[in-house]
Amino acid sequence: MKQLKKYLLSITALLGLFILPFNASAEEVDMGSKVMKFINDTGFAQLSNGNWLCIIMILVSCLLFYLAIVKKFEPLLLLPIAFGMLLTNLPGAGLYHPELFEGGHVHWANFVNANNVGLLDYIYLGVKLGIYPCIIFIGVGAMTDFGPLLANPKSFLLGAAAQIGIFATFLGALALGFTYAEAGSIGIIGGADGPTAIYLTSKLAPGLLGPIAVAAYSYMALVPVIQPPIMKVLTTQKEREIVMQQLRKVSKKEKIVFPIVVTVFVSLLLPSAAPLIGCLMLGNLMRESGVVDRLSKTVQNELMNITTIFLGISVGATTTAAAFLNLQTLAILVIGILAFSMGSAGGILLAKFMNLFTKNKINPLIGSAGVSAVPMAARVSQNVGQEANPGNFLLMHAMGPNVAGVIGSAVAAGILLSFLG
Amino acid sequence: MTMLAINWGYALLVTGIGMGTVFLLLVILIWIINLQTKITERLEDQVKTEPSVVAPAVTTDTHPTPHEQAAIAMAMHLYFDSHDEEPHVITIQEVERRYSPWSSKIYSMRNLTK
Numbered sequence: 379m380k381q382l383k384k385y386l387l388s389i390t391a392l393l394g395l396f397i398l399p400f401n402a403s404a405e406e407v408d409m410g411s412k413v414m415k416f417i418n419d420t421g422f423a424q425l426s427n428g429n430w431l432c433i434i435m436i437l438v439s440c441l442l443f444y445l446a447i448v449k450k451f452e453p454l455l456l457l458p459i460a461f462g463m464l465l466t467n468l469p470g471a472g473l474y475h476p477e478l479f480e481g482g483h484v485h486w487a488n489f490v491n492a493n494n495v496g497l498l499d500y501i502y503l504g505v506k507l508g509i510y511p512c513i514i515f516i517g518v519g520a521m522t523d524f525g526p527l528l529a530n531p532k533s534f535l536l537g538a539a540a541q542i543g544i545f546a547t548f549l550g551a552l553a554l555g556f557t558y559a560e561a562g563s564i565g566i567i568g569g570a571d572g573p574t575a576i577y578l579t580s581k582l583a584p585g586l587l588g589p590i591a592v593a594a595y596s597y598m599a600l601v602p603v604i605q606p607p608i609m610k611v612l613t614t615q616k617e618r619e620i621v622m623q624q625l626r627k628v629s630k631k632e633k634i635v636f637p638i639v640v641t642v643f644v645s646l647l648l649p650s651a652a653p654l655i656g657c658l659m660l661g662n663l664m665r666e667s668g669v670v671d672r673l674s675k676t677v678q679n680e681l682m683n684i685t686t687i688f689l690g691i692s693v694g695a696t697t698t699a700a701a702f703l704n705l706q707t708l709a710i711l712v713i714g715i716l717a718f719s720m721g722s723a724g725g726i727l728l729a730k731f732m733n734l735f736t737k738n739k740i741n742p743l744i745g746s747a748g749v750s751a752v753p754m755a756a757r758v759s760q761n762v763g764q765e766a767n768p769g770n771f772l773l774m775h776a777m778g779p780n781v782a783g784v785i786g787s788a789v790a791a792g793i794l795l796s797f798l799g
Numbered sequence: 800m801t802m803l804a805i806n807w808g809y810a811l812l813v814t815g816i817g818m819g820t821v822f823l824l825l826v827i828l829i830w831i832i833n834l835q836t837k838i839t840e841r842l843e844d845q846v847k848t849e850p851s852v853v854a855p856a857v858t859t860d861t862h863p864t865p866h867e868q869a870a871i872a873m874a875m876h877l878y879f880d881s882h883d884e885e886p887h888v889i890t891i892q893e894v895e896r897r898y899s900p901w902s903s904k905i906y907s908m909r910n911l912t913k
Contacts, residue, residue, distance in 0.1 A: 531832040534825040541821050546815040552805050558813075632832075633837055639831055647824060785828075786821055795815040 410795035424469035435467035439694075440590075440700070451599035455572065455648045455690045459592065463696020466498060474498040474695040478505060481585050498695040501688050505580050510689040511573035513580040517682030518573070518784065519637070519661025520674050522752065527633055528776040529625035532732070533775075537782025540748025541727035541790045543721025544627070545570025546793070551713055555704075560585045563796040564710055567594045568611070568717030568750040569787030570601070574654060576693060578791045582798055588697035589707040593714035601754045602761075603745050604715065605722050609762050611727045617733075618766035620741040622775045633666040644789065650794025650799070658788065722746040722755075725779060747776040750783030 404669040417423055425432060442460035446453040473496035478485050482647065484506055489495055504510045527533050549566035556564060559582040566575045567590060575594040579587045610618075637659035645652035664674040725745030733739050743763050746797040756776035763772040863871065 528832055528836075531829040535822075537824040538822045542818065545818050548817075549810055549814060552807075552810050554899060558810070561810075593857065629839055629843075632835055635835055636832070639835065640828065643828070643831065644824065647818070727805050789821050789824055790817060793820050794813075797813045797817070 382462040390600060390677075410532025411522070417524050418799055421469045421471065428700075429469045431703055432467045432469050435697065436464060436701045438697075439463040441759055445596075445599070454686055455595050456599065458687055459595065459694035462498065463588075463697045464694075465691070466695040472496050474502065475568060475707055476696070476698060476701065479584060479591045489568065493661070498692060500694055502692040504685075505576060505692050506584065506687055507576055508580060508653065509582075509793070510515075510685050510692075511577035512653050513677075513685040514573040514655055514682060515657040515788075516661040516664075517677045517685070518752070519663075520657040520660055520665045520678045522658075522665075522781050522784070524560065524633065524636055524779070525626060525749070527637060527781050528628045530666055530775070530778050530793045531746075532736075534727045534778035534782045534785075535732065535776030536740075536745045537750075537784075537786040538748075539745065540571060540721045540725040540750075540783050541786045542724035543717045543719070543749070544787070544794075545745070546720050547717035548751060549712055550716065551709075553729055554709055554713070557707075558798050560586055562712055562798045565717060566590075566787070566791055566794065567597065567710075567714040568721040568749070569790060570594070570598050570718055570721065570751040570755070571784060571787040572598060573689075574750075574787050574791045576689065578795060579655060583699060584696075585695060586706070586710065588701055589673045590714075591693040591709045592697065593711050597714055597718045598751045598754065601749075601751045602758050605755065605758045606699060606762050608722050609726060609743055609758075612687050612723060615731070615766060617730070618763060619770065620739050621743055621770050622772065624737050624746075625774055630666070634663065637663040637666065640785070644785075644792075647794045648789060650796040651789050654788040654791060655785065658784065665670050686734055689778040718749065722750040724781075725747070738776075741770070741772055741775065742773055744776040745780055748783045748786070750780065750787050752780050752784060753777065755783075756780040777788050 408638060422766050439460045440458055442463065444534045445451040465471065474490075475494065475496060477658065478495065478499050479502070488498075503578045525764035544565045548561045548569045551561035551564040552558070563575075563579040563583040563586055565754065566578045572591070572594050576591055579590045583590075584648075609764075627633065641652075641656050641659040644655045661674075661677055664670050664677065673709045723746075726749030727745070729745035731741035733742070741763060743759045744756075749755055756773055759776035760771070760773040763770045
């Protein structure tokens with residue numbers, strides 16, 4: 379009995395120790411309202427308060443995860459984009475605030491209050507200021523061999539013809555009711571060049587950045603699905619079997635002079651294309667000069683990978699439910715695929731036209747590589763060519779129009795920027 | 800209504816000038832590349848066709864060449880029949896290293912489970 383008494387007393391003392399502080403604070407704050415506020419602040423509560431569109435966006439991000447992880451469609455970019463989409467659509471997380479970039483401007487004054495700024499807002503500044511696409515272009519330049527283009531300069535024409543998709547889509551988008559700036563941004567999907575599309579859209583129509591980036595990268599990943607039927611419809615079996623002449627060897631001097639000449643010439647003629655072309659050629663000069671191997675390797679690997687993460691996640695962040703779930707997005711996805719198809723067709727048709735006059739026949743299949751999905755489009759030309767003639771190797775021939783397409787789409791972006799910007 | 804609201808003249812102008820500029824610029828680049836190739840080939844041909852007359856080796860350097868130095872050294876060695884005298888004492892200098900987990904071998908080895 380005495381022991382039980384002692385035991386009860388100790389329990390009472392312990393309870394008193396724990397409860398007393400709560401009783402003291404209970405006098406100052408209302409516990410009930412605090413708990414209710416906590417519950418209301420959770421994402422689940424916000425989902426039930428009419429934010430159900432976020433659930434659809436989370437499902438869309440899951441679809442992109444599936445395409446990236448299971449189907450391996452451009453996973454390097456699609457995965458960060460999908461994750462950015464997931465993060466930005468989590469209610470209450472406050473990682474991205476579109477109002478900070480409203481009207482196409484960065485509202486720097488609002489960045490002062492750190493409580494109103496999310497992590498993705500800071501990362502998105504790199505897109506908004508046009509930094510990430512240019513850094514990516516340095517890496518692309520360092521990974522690109524312009525040798526096949528220099529060996530067969532006629533490839534430039536095929537790269538130029540493939541840009542018809544951009545301008546035809548520009549007209550199509552205008553007809554559908556988009557503004558000039560929006561139509562220009564949608565048209566650039568036809569160039570099949572992700573960084574260029576992001577760069578131009580961030581300058582002309584930042585509101586459409588999410589849908590345009592998703593469309594551009596999705597279609598680039600679908601090149602092996604989209605292009606072969608177009609190539610087969612527009613060419614005959616005989617044309618697909620054409621074996622092209624062996625390319626000449628290009629000297630190192632030519633490869634070194636080329637990026638410098640292109641930068642000077644293009645930038646003087648079209649200053650608005652200078653950031654993209656300049657960065658592309660800087661990367662290429664690092665590669666070809668052979669004196670800055672460390673820098674060349676860095677821009678090809680670490681720098682490009684880091685930038686890809688930031689670019690992907692911040693582009694994904696722009697796909698808020700309000701910006702993505704509308705008829706505009708659907709229209710962009712439909713026009714985008716048309717732009718892409720027209721670009722591919724443009725290159726093939728010009729190659730066929732050139733065959734009417736040239737002595738050394740061109741296999742028209744390399745024309746479709748004029749869209750700048752490097753090197754996927756060139757690989758598709760190789761595969762379709764080998765289906766027709768297993769002894770035909772078109773890969774290096776197709777790399778010419780392919781890299782010409784990169785220059786062509788950057789030039790087209792510069793033109794659209796100077797007219798519509 | 801939307802179709803009528805658009806200034807199609809301007810849109811077609813942008814398209815025409817845009818496509819034209821892309822073609823013009825890339826055609827000029829073709830011309831530049833061809834010119835660059837011709838110049839490079841001509842320079843290389845010039846180097847090849849230059850007479851391969853080897854100029855007489857005129858030098859003001861009075862130092863012996865490495866070959867001459869080697870020959871002189873060998874001659875002196877044979878003449879004097881000399882070589883270094885060695886003490887035949889082996890010394891081992893003990894190097895004391897302080898223990899640091901950064902340089903520890905234990906941490907750099909993988910302990911595989913059996």
